[in-house]
Amino acid sequence: MNSYIAIVWLVALLGVGVQAASVATPGCGGSTSAKDIKLVKPTNPPRECEYHINAYSKYVCQLRIDFAMTLAQPELLESAQTGLKTAECSVDYFEVNGLRLCGEEVWQHIYVPFNASAGVSRIDLLISLANRAGGSSLPTPNWDMVVTQLECPAGASVRELFAPSDEPQARATSFTDGFLVAPPGCLQYFPQTKGVVKSFNYNDGHGVYPSHLNYAICFRRTTQTSALTIRSYFFHVGAESSASTLLTDNSCYRSGSSSVNNADFLMVPQAKLVENNERATYFCGATHNDVVISSNNPGPLLVLFNSDEIYDSNDAGFAFTYTVE
Template identity: 75%
Template sequence: MNGYIASVLLVLLGLGVGSLQAASVAKPVCGGTTSYKNINLVVPSSPPRECEYHIGAYSKYVCQLRIDFAMTLAQPTLEKDETTGLSYAECTSDYFEVNGLRLCGVETWQHIYVPFNATDGVSTVDLLLVLANRAGATGLPTPSWDMTVTQLECPAGASVRSLDMEDQAEITIESRASTIKDGFFVAPPGCLQYFPQAKGVVKSFNYNDGAGIYPSRMNYAICFRRVETTSLLTIRSYFFNVGAETSASNFLTDESCYRSGSSNDLDADFLMVPQATLVDSNTHATYFCGATDKDVVIKSNNPGPLLVLFNSDDIYKESEAGFAFTYTVA
């Protein structure tokens, strides 16, 4: 796994986009604290029920953490709402938690961004892994994780940093000299995932080759790098199974993706693509749901930030295995 990440970073170097790999990489154990720029977190041979890592700011210029990770944890649990009697999927047996976000199941090199505004006095971010009791025949998988954490630095005045240090006398973060070469990887504010390369693959959390289920109650932005000449985002979905109000074996859009009678756009499961066009039918749509294993091509030419949004409500339905698509920014 470590070799895979190293290979990706070497490719990026060859493309001239800079490297996130420093000369040394910290490898703290459970309960450890580190303020290195580059950090590798690996499951110990006998993991405790709770494993917490404390990430201290590398410098006052730190604005984000990028966490690339592979992990195998227990699948989301189907819990039942006592009021409605309906089920929802939640990470309760095992989970990885940071900044209020919980993930579980099987991930093969996913990534997330975590705000880390050192300029505003935030000095530590905690990463927590919690495991269920595996004594006896539990049927739970052997837990594993391999995470690469990179502290990204931003210049003063960047939108993901505060302008001024408050109560500087109380802040003990070292003011290291920095040439700040992380700009290519810094995500726009509000993006949980960011893909700076011009092409790649995007998958929902716990996709697991279409065999997983995504957690309920998610609402996040997936962002792409836009340059001055960018005019189009093209998405080619090759797996799509996102809950719809009606039982479906095909791709659905807009009104079909909401529960009838609801005035809340978040009261449904969907992938939202601003100013989108379905290429095959040349029809316009914004919200996408339903189920299909056929290739579906969507193009978006919206101005401003280049992104798609994913939302899952608090009701689990059978058609909630997730999505996988390739993208091209041109």
């Protein structure tokens, strides 16, 4: 999927006809207040490439960033005290709002809160690169990003979570971004009824997800929604080298060396394994077999992913299809 298709897909969802001239393309160090933005690696990128996204309007509430990138893999840092390793994005990284990502991505996306009505006027996106002089073995860096400023009506719940106000605010006459606006607190949001979800730096099961992640993956609920069904086809989360099956609940909180708790898991509220009707909430371990999980929790449809500070050689991530029924 190339960047043109990604832009067309976003425009189709928004229901707005956008000409190519309306998509801003700032370079490193540049600023823009455009609603639709495309960021690509320059021919000779500097060690630090920063983009400044200024609010398109006072109704902007989120940025959606769709991106493909090739950066260095997470660095495995060993603790002198425990001998345990952690996977950190410290060589190359993409950083926004305190989140760092690295490695290989083929059209992932994230959401960033951007509450312009509360006085937030700018979001900075940073690409930091290691020195590649002298025949470095690091991969040639590359990135291609589509940034969309999403607008919410003043007083909408997504705003009230971040900036409650006693003053009534006038509503805009029309908004076309509603389908794409994520529920508050979601790092990723999938509004379509079917799709594929992969962990960061999945890289066809050959990557390493970064340590210290804790985020919500959300799905669109309507008044007709009855369940979320997940079919996992690759799962290596918190897996010890001997693990070959999916583990659940208490098995996901096991002690590693030096008595440091290992708690990498995918949490699915009020879930059950369809094959044997077993109830579970936390999922970890390793399996390449299809595993079907169904969830019918009330409220927002979501799953949570957590990775602690301990790296294990089998921490490759997950990939699953989903259906909102």
